[in-house]
Amino acid sequence: MFDTPADAQAQLAQHFARPQVERVVAALVPTLVFRPLPTGKGSLGGTRIGGTPDLPPGLTWPRRAKPADAEAIAKRGNAEAGEELRRHFRKELPYAFFAQVDLGEAQGQARGRAQGLAKELAKGLAKGSAKGEGGPAAALPGHGRLLFFYDLVAGPWDNGTESARVIWDESPREGLAPQTMPADLAAAADAHRAEIAKINRPFKRPLPKPDSGTPYGGPARPMSLHATLRPPAIESLEMDARPALKAALALRTDGGERFRDAYQDLFSKAFDSDYGTANAGRRNQLVGSPLPEQSGPRVEAEVVSRFGVQHLERDKIEAHRAETDAGARTWRLLLQIDIGDFLQEDGEGTVYFLIRASDLAERRFDRVVAVYQQT
Known part of the structure; x- marks a missing residue:
């Protein structure tokens, strides 16, 4: 959103009084965002959203086994959705591939952000602002790639560890090979497009393109990572850590x-899809403070992990508020993806890939929890 604290000060001064600007700048959170590269500019092992991953020999595309609680998940929807979920689970399809992140690029952007902030702090331009020592990706591994997979058919009904797979691939880039979508996953995508075409044809609505996004995969889009600074969402834990700003926003x-x-209004114009399709891509981010659609996704990750339920009464x-809130502070955002942008079609919701700080330090990406939210 903002390149530097000085950039933030200049832009925010157009909307807020000086004391308010200072409070917002002091609360800025470093994050990494995705920017599309021109077609054909992607590289083997490079950062991308959608498409297919680059894998080394011996590493296979992960497949979701039928969950032990499949019937309980199916009953979370209405009758039609429940039957669709039962059919889906019987197929035991591979996960949809969501994103590939070049960790070397992420660390390079993180170091650049840290160095830039250090220079501004030395000049007194960023006094009190988020320093981001080590950069926003400092806790991530410094080499290899993170591969993100998600079950977009069942995941919205099934927050937890089983609806997602995150793999840290440390293999050398030269040993990678581009993958093709598994045959049964590709068949499911084709069947989905055929069903949409069948529905749209009588109404003379546009028919899906052969590579249009489906719950089984999104169009391949090479990306680059860029470090930026964002103010925290009002509902976020980062806002709770800024009591002066939170109090000023709560004044009656x-x-x-x-x-x-x-x-x-600043948030809505920057990130809400109601302000245009370009905003969908702005919700995609690596690390940083999540942009919630409902309550904080880290609270939901704590609830499903601590109590084994999707939501508490x-x-x-x-x-359990005190223990849940304390537990939520131990979670870190790895990746946030806007579904409409992922599909490059109509789609609602955001998927958050979250991990406890201790698990991230131990590189236990098998413990990542996926949370889906939709307004």
Whole structure:
């Protein structure tokens, strides 16, 4: 959103009073965002969203086995959705491939951000702002690739570890080979497009293109990573860590309400799909503070991990609020992907890949929890 604290100060001054600008700049959170590369500019092992991964010999595309609680998951939807989930689980398809992240590129951007902030701090331009020592990707491995897979058919009904697979591939780039989509996954994608065409044809609506996105995969798009600074969402844990800013946004006076409205408007225009399809891609990010569609996704990750349920009832929320909130602070965002942007078609929701800080330090990517949210 902002390249530097000085850039943030200049832009925010157009919307807020000086004390408000200072509070927002002090709360800026470093993150890495994706920017599309021109067609044909992708590289073997490079960062991309959608398409297929580059894998070394011996590493196969992960496949989801039928879950032990398949019937419980199916019952979370209505009758039609439940039957679709049962059919889906019986097929035991591979996961949809979501993204490939070049960790060397991520670390390079992180170091560049840290060095840039250090220079601004030395000049006094970034006083009080998020310093981001080591950069936003400092906790990630420094080499190889992270490969993100997700079950987009069942995942929205099934927050947890089983709806996603995240693999850290450390193999040398020269040993990689581009993959083709597994035959049964490709067949499912073709069947989905055929069903959409059958529905659209009588109404003379556009028919799906042969490479259009489906729940089984999105179009291949090479990306580059860029370090940026974002103010925290009002509902985020990072906002909780800035009590002065949170209090100013909560003021019931006219000035406070105007500040809150302007702050929310800033977010809406930057990230909400209601302001145009270009905003969908702006929600995609690596690490940093999540952009929630509902409550904080880290709270949902803690709930499903601690209690083994998708959501807590209201009385249990209050009874366990302290421990749940404390646990949520131990989770870190790895990747956030906007579904509409992933599909490059109509689609709703955001998928968050989250990991506990201790598991990230131990490189236990098998413990990643996927959380789906939709407004």
